[in-house]
Amino acid sequence: MNGDRLIGRVLSPGTLAVALGTLIWVGGCQQSLPKSKNDVPLPAQAPVPPPPKPVALDPALHAAALRILQANTDSTNATLRSNAIEALQQAVPQQAAGAVLKGLTDPNPTVCFAAAMAAGELKLADAHDRLLQIHSDSKSKVVQVGVDFALHKLGDTRYSHEFETLVKDPDPEVRGKAALALGLLGEPSAVLLLRPLRHDPEPSVKLQASSSLWRLNDADGLDDLLSWAISKYPDDVILATLALAAPNDPKVIQHVRANLVTDYPEVDLAAARALGELGSDEGYVLAMKGVADQDDPELRFLGALALGSIGRSDAQDALAKLLNDPSQNVRLAAATAILELHG
Secondary structure, three states: OOOOOOOOOOOOOOHHHHHHOOOOOOOOOOOOOOOOOOOOOOOOOOOOOOOOOOOOHHHHHHHHHHHHHHHHHOOOOOHHHHHHHHHHHHHHHHHHHHHHHHHOOOOOOHHHHHHHHHHHHHHHHHHHHHHHHHHHHHOOHHHHHHHHOOOOOOOOOOOOOHHHOOOOOHHHHHHHHHHHHHHHHHOHHHEEEEEEEEOOOOOHHHHHHHHHHHOOOOOHHHHHHHOOOOOHHHHHHHHHHHHHOOOHHHHHHHHHHOOOOOOHHHHHHHHHHHHOOOOOOOOHHHHHHHHHOOHHHHHHHHHHHHHHHHOOOOHHHHHHHOOOOOOHHHHHHHHHHHOOOOO
């Protein structure tokens, strides 16, 4: 797997990445898995998590994690800047405004897109005039997607009709990000724009469209994701598993659980994270094993994300050790997770 490619909404500049959850790697491993969504296997038994221990959250550790995220908004790496903005918006929204407004002035389209999406999610009124200026000045259609999304969320719908052409853009990244934004807007009418993208020639766009349809409670979107979740390609399985959990609908939990113990630890950790989003700590032991892996920074990265989604405060010490990890990506994931823990 490629350790430089992160995924999430802005969590990675990739089309899907940007959609399915914060900071997640995808790569190229392949495995033969059941070929029909009706052939969901009975999962192997995952280790039973110990009962949660009530651990008080350390204010100093919280402050250190926040500093790491804020520092990464000034990173020379555009992906890290993007991911840090999204992480702040998701984990500590009340303290994200400064980073978001700064991101709207970033010359990198990926960072500006991330900041625009965050401004929309936060309904950041202070960003409105800047967003209008970006719409007039930017030649990036990726940025246009984010700006149109943010303005719509702020109640300014003068450019919302542009999604009708953005979903047909020749660039698959633009189509994918438009599909992402339409799902996050939560407008039922977006289903009409998303349905044709289920047949897009670019697989990543198809998966993003299905993910957004499922966010909008569309049965075809769910059906598509169930098929992707048993793909022969683990990367597809990872993304589909996270997408299944995104709307927090408990009826998909058995399909997520089926990917908790596989031949690929990356898939297992994605399922642990998705189960955490659904309110279950079934993947806690696997996530703790991931963050303790001394050889593979990707597993530490994915394990940290899973622990953040699970939210158990007794993971605090394990995550604290990762704040000094040699990998920047691991440090960022650990800092995000610490800010997501429940007291």
